[in-house]
Amino acid sequence: MNRITSIFGIKHPIIQGSMVWCSGWRLASAVSNAGGLGLLGAGSMHPEILREHIHRCRMATRHAFGVNIPLMYPQIEKIMQVVVDEGVRIVFTSAGNPKTWTGWLKEHGVTVVHVVSSSRFAVKAEEAGVDAIVAEGFEAGGHNGCEETTTFCLIPAVRAVTTLPLIAAGGIATGEGILAVQALGADGVQIGTRFALTEESSASEVFKDYCLHLKEGETKLLLKSLSPVRLVRGNFQRAVADAEALGATKDELRILLSRGRAKRGIFGGDLEEGEIEIGQASALLNEKGVQTVAEVMRELIDGYYWACEALLAGLCEHMEVR
Amino acid sequence: MNRITSIFGIKHPIIQGSMVWCSGWRLASAVSNAGGLGLLGAGSMHPEILREHIHRCRMATRHAFGVNIPLMYPQIEKIMQVVVDEGVRIVFTSAGNPKTWTGWLKEHGVTVVHVVSSSRFAVKAEEAGVDAIVAEGFEAGGHNGCEETTTFCLIPAVRAVTTLPLIAAGGIATGEGILAVQALGADGVQIGTRFALTEESSASEVFKDYCLHLKEGETKLLLKSLSPVRLVRGNFQRAVADAEALGATKDELRILLSRGRAKRGIFGGDLEEGEIEIGQASALLNEKGVQTVAEVMRELIDGYYWACEALLAGLCEHMEVR
Numbered sequence: 346m347n348r349i350t351s352i353f354g355i356k357h358p359i360i361q362g363s364m365v366w367c368s369g370w371r372l373a374s375a376v377s378n379a380g381g382l383g384l385l386g387a388g389s390m391h392p393e394i395l396r397e398h399i400h401r402c403r404m405a406t407r408h409a410f411g412v413n414i415p416l417m418y419p420q421i422e423k424i425m426q427v428v429v430d431e432g433v434r435i436v437f438t439s440a441g442n443p444k445t446w447t448g449w450l451k452e453h454g455v456t457v458v459h460v461v462s463s464s465r466f467a468v469k470a471e472e473a474g475v476d477a478i479v480a481e482g483f484e485a486g487g488h489n490g491c492e493e494t495t496t497f498c499l500i501p502a503v504r505a506v507t508t509l510p511l512i513a514a515g516g517i518a519t520g521e522g523i524l525a526v527q528a529l530g531a532d533g534v535q536i537g538t539r540f541a542l543t544e545e546s547s548a549s550e551v552f553k554d555y556c557l558h559l560k561e562g563e564t565k566l567l568l569k570s571l572s573p574v575r576l577v578r579g580n581f582q583r584a585v586a587d588a589e590a591l592g593a594t595k596d597e598l599r600i601l602l603s604r605g606r607a608k609r610g611i612f613g614g615d616l617e618e619g620e621i622e623i624g625q626a627s628a629l630l631n632e633k634g635v636q637t638v639a640e641v642m643r644e645l646i647d648g649y650y651w652a653c654e655a656l657l658a659g660l661c662e663h664m665e666v667r
Numbered sequence: 668m669n670r671i672t673s674i675f676g677i678k679h680p681i682i683q684g685s686m687v688w689c690s691g692w693r694l695a696s697a698v699s700n701a702g703g704l705g706l707l708g709a710g711s712m713h714p715e716i717l718r719e720h721i722h723r724c725r726m727a728t729r730h731a732f733g734v735n736i737p738l739m740y741p742q743i744e745k746i747m748q749v750v751v752d753e754g755v756r757i758v759f760t761s762a763g764n765p766k767t768w769t770g771w772l773k774e775h776g777v778t779v780v781h782v783v784s785s786s787r788f789a790v791k792a793e794e795a796g797v798d799a800i801v802a803e804g805f806e807a808g809g810h811n812g813c814e815e816t817t818t819f820c821l822i823p824a825v826r827a828v829t830t831l832p833l834i835a836a837g838g839i840a841t842g843e844g845i846l847a848v849q850a851l852g853a854d855g856v857q858i859g860t861r862f863a864l865t866e867e868s869s870a871s872e873v874f875k876d877y878c879l880h881l882k883e884g885e886t887k888l889l890l891k892s893l894s895p896v897r898l899v900r901g902n903f904q905r906a907v908a909d910a911e912a913l914g915a916t917k918d919e920l921r922i923l924l925s926r927g928r929a930k931r932g933i934f935g936g937d938l939e940e941g942e943i944e945i946g947q948a949s950a951l952l953n954e955k956g957v958q959t960v961a962e963v964m965r966e967l968i969d970g971y972y973w974a975c976e977a978l979l980a981g982l983c984e985h986m987e988v989r
Contacts, residue, residue: 347981463883483805484817492884495806495817497838497847498947502883505951516819521850525819527981528847528974561785561824562814590914625820629827652850653982659669659849660975 348510349533352456352477353435354409356380357646359523360479360512362537363413363437364487364622365389366611367546370398374405375545375638383410384437389608392423399431409435411458415488416441429453440488440572443473458512462490464502471507478507479535482515486538486624489566489573496526504530518626520648524656536645538624544637549614552621553635561628571598577621581606670832671855674778674799675757676731678702679968681845682801682834684859685735685759686809686944687711688933689868692720696727697867697960702968705732706759711930714745721753731757733780737810738763751775762810762894765795780834784812786824793829800829801857804837808860808946811888811895818848826852840948842970846978858967860946866959871936874943875957883950893920899943903928 349358361368361376363386373383383406385398395412402410412433414424417440425446428436436450439460447457451474459470460479467478480503482496483489494502496515504511513531517523518539526534540546542553559577567585568574570593576582588601602620610619636644671680683690683698685708695705705728707720717734724732734755736746739762747768750758758772761782769779773796781792782801789800802825804818805811816824818837826833835853839845840861848856862868864875881899889907890896892915898904910923924942932941958966 465883482817482819484820493887494883494947494950495804495819495838497804497818497844498806498883498951501841501843501951516817519823521823521852522819524978525847525850528843528850528978530843561787561816561820565815592912625816628816629820629823653978656846656850656975657979 347532349477349512352510353382353411355382357642358512358533359642359645360384360437360533360535361540362485362514362535363388364537364541364546364548364611365607367541367548368413369547370402370405371545371547372540372543372638373398373410374402375543376540376642377402377406377408377410379639379642380408381642382435384413384435385410386413387424387428388413388415388418389612392420392427395424396427396431399427399433411435411437411456413437413439414446415439416443416445421446425449429455437479439479443470443475447473447475460514461503462499463492463494464499464506467503467507467509471509475509477510477512477532478503479512479514480531481535482513483566484575484625485515486541486564486575486627487622489575491569491573493566493573497529500526500529500531516624516626518629520645520650521652522626523645523649524652538626539630539641540638541623542627542630542635543641544635548611550635551614551616552611555616555621556623556627557630557633557635559623559627560631561625564623564625564627568598568602571595571602574620574622575624577623579610579616579621581610581618581620669854671799671834674832675704675733677704679964680834680855681964681967682706682759682855682857683862684807684836684857685710686859686863686868686870686933687929689863689870690735691869692724692727693869694862694865694867694960695720695732696724697865698862698964699724699728699730699732701961701964702730703964704757706735706757707732708735709746709750710735710737710740711934714742714749717746718749718753721749721755733757733759733778735759735761736768737761738765738767743768747771751777759801761801765792765797769795769797782836783825784821785814785816786821786828789825789829789831793831797831799832799834799854800825801834801836802853803857804835805888806897806947807837808863808886808897808949809944811897813891813895815888815895819851822848822851822853838946838948840951842967842972843974844948845967845971846974860948861952861963862960863945864949864952864957865963866957870933872957873936873938874933877938877943878945878949879952879955879957881945881949882953883947886945886947886949890920890924893917893924896942896944897946899945901932901938901943903932903940903942
């Protein structure tokens with residue numbers, strides 16, 4: 346998995362997904378210090394707050410880090426200017442047209458990565474001139490694609506249409522998962538859910554504890570008529586499901602969502618009225634408490650090598666009887 | 668992947684999923700003759716038709732084959748009696764409680780495998796005494812679980828709760844996919860979509876051609892209020908979606924489904940009024956025409972070894988710089 350490490354100048358091809366209200370300077374710098382790529386999540390920051398996080402992240406790590414920018418962000422021009430003014434070298438863009446900003450960012454010396462949920466959008470991102478692609482499957486938490494293609498089907502589909510470095514996302518929480526997407530053609534991974542629940546994540550401890558006890562089937566892709574989001578079952582999720590079942594209009598759903606619900610749920614820990622976004626992989630973390638980023642990175646890397654060894658042992662056995 | 672091959676006495680740990688109206692003696696015997704495990708699909712056969720397929724399958728192959736029986740089948744007692752009378756040694760059960768028939772089948776010397784969509788049901792299957800488990804993810808075609816857990820998240824979750832031999836299903840159509848689920852902890856694979864579209868499948872040529880040209884996002888999980896099924900977009904699928912949006916009752920949906928729609932779509936090739944069930948993996952097969960089972964098996968096995976070699980080459984490179 347060396348194309349990803351060399352593009353970003355990092356040790357391990359593990360990128361921290363930038364989940365809203367989780368991904369400040371503490372999380373990003375911890376991931377970068379542990380040999381991965383930390384990302385500041387601009388999606389839940391005013392431009393001047395982002396500037397402060399860039400400063401603090403730089404003080405906390407001498408390693409590379411980046412910023413994730415959802416292109417639908419209302420103050421997008423200001424955010425882009427902050428990123429370039431502050432000399433950020435790596436930007437991940439998502440939720441929008443990659444043609445709008447990729448050229449401008451690259452003129453300013455920025456390495457640009459775009460997040461897609463289909464091979465069609467991967468082709469568009471390559472045409473826009475991005476340096477790498479994140480392909481994110483249906484099992485991922487938070488905002489998600491309309492086509493519901495899972496990581497297992499998406500990674501080979503994207504691999505088939507582009508030779509760009511490819512980062513797999515959605516459902517990856519273990520070293521075995523890293524090996525599995527590598528087998529499917531990915532060069533690296535982006536991990537959201539697992540890092541959102543670490544000590545260094547700025548999410549509420551209530552949110553972390555709640556998400557670390559979820560079982561299979563306890564997240565669901567909702568808000569499909571507006572923009573699909575994977576949410577945990579809860580009062581807010583029920584409100585959305587009820588509104589959709591009653592045929593709520595897009596405007597009505599937007600009003601339901603516009604009340605700072607994600608901040609209330611993830612940052613505030615309000616499990617009743619807040620929006621709780623997390624991926625299906627949360628159900629794989631039931632045995633674990635809140636861990637530090639260093640512990641998670643160590644488990645991912647050790648788990649990856651153990652999985653490689655187990656696979657090799659099985660292969661050797663199989664070769665003998667082939 | 669040797670636990671699966673030794674249980675069934677087969678060469679490769681590749682099981683052909685038994686899709687209704689696809690899986691007669693021609694398909695099952697071809698898969699068994701190519702070193703995998705063919706399964707006759709009792710779900711679309713009257714008991715005496717199944718008996719005939721067992722006879723013909725036995726004439727067409729000297730290798731092991733099995734029968735898949737959906738436990739909700741209306742004439743389940745008769746089907747079970749046919750299977751035991753005819754000395755079938757391998758039965759895959761699905762869509763029902765594994766406790767009802769597993770003990771009886773095992774008393775008659777049958778190896779029993781149960782299909783699940785969650786770790787909770789995997790535990791129940793193990794308690795019922797099955798010999799192996801198929802865990803099938805959200806991306807699979809046809810009948811599907813309510814929890815929408817994808818193959819990527821399901822396989823490690825099931826692996827964590829049982830030591831039984833584990834067969835992964837859902838989204839697997841290539842050798843790379845086989846390697847990926849092996850990394851996630853599976854001992855073998857069940858492949859439906861790819862075999863449903865082979866020359867030996869009894870599905871209509873119209874159905875095969877149509878499914879071999881599907882793009883990502885062109886299948887969808889529907890009928891969720893009744894029993895989730897992955898369908899191709901089409902008139903029938905639109906009828907179901909419209910009925911659900913209008914709040915159709917379970918009885919109304921049942922009526923919509925009870926008109927032999929699957930036979931009409933899959934076996935009859937009626938793309939307008941028939942039900943077209945297929946998995947997300949169909950979008951990975953766009954370059955391929957209708958292939959024989961032998962060609963598919965060859966591609967799966969060669970692809971698996973190429974993927975192993977590619978992974979090994981990458982690992983060796985990475986080890987050097989570790």
